[in-house]
Amino acid sequence: MIKLVFFARLREQLGLSEHRVALSDKLTVLALVEHLIASDVDSNAGSGHSQWQLLLADEVVVAKNQQVVGRDVFIEDGDELAFFPPVTGG
């Protein structure tokens, strides 16, 4: 299983703070998101839209196991992937 976690505005837009995905193949972050979108659009009877498209926005930051990574990085079973907007602490 891959654990996806979402924060701040993105968490609110998705209405989810986490989501688990079973993964049989080694995929990149981008391929995983595209897989989520494809499965979602199918189940929505071809509405052509999926909330997971939010994860593809340029500004969204991705962290794999708490390290910021690019979308071309491979993920595997047991990884935690975080998606969040630009940070605003301090």
Place this chain on the structure above:
Amino acid sequence: MDAKQPSKTGPLINVLIQTSSFDVAAETQLLENALTSQRSNMGALATFTGSVRGSETGASDDAAAYGELLALDIEHYPAMTQSTIEAIALAASQRWSFLGCRVIHRVGRLAVGEPIVLVLVASSHRKEAFAVCEYILDYLKTAAPFWKKAIFEHGEQWVDAKVTDTEALDKWSPPPL
């Protein structure tokens, strides 16, 4: 002494994420006590406290309709926050020699005027204390996973990231190895 070389054991790095407020004098004492044998080498202490302003310029123009800013809700990614700030302090120790730092960042709802963040840096000389303090703050603002939501009288809004915070990193380039 070469000021670029950190001591063999590296500086003391303490990072705390908490909902409760902090007392600067008490935290300073804790840092000084933790320095133990190194304490006699301490000749400088830089202290930065950030607090909740009465206005939030990062929020959009719609915010005017929301009335007064009352508070900030600060969310974070618990599994990543502390380790990110520790890594920033460690990166600072590759550039400057300092004895120790203590960083506190609060989360949860903080009213206008309340302190949010404290950065204490102890070193032998002032130059390193100032530099490390500013470096930690600059990277904390652009890399540590915190998000502010502005709570107004009649609404709430996520605070947008500021370009000026990213630009502030330019003064530290090239980045440390």
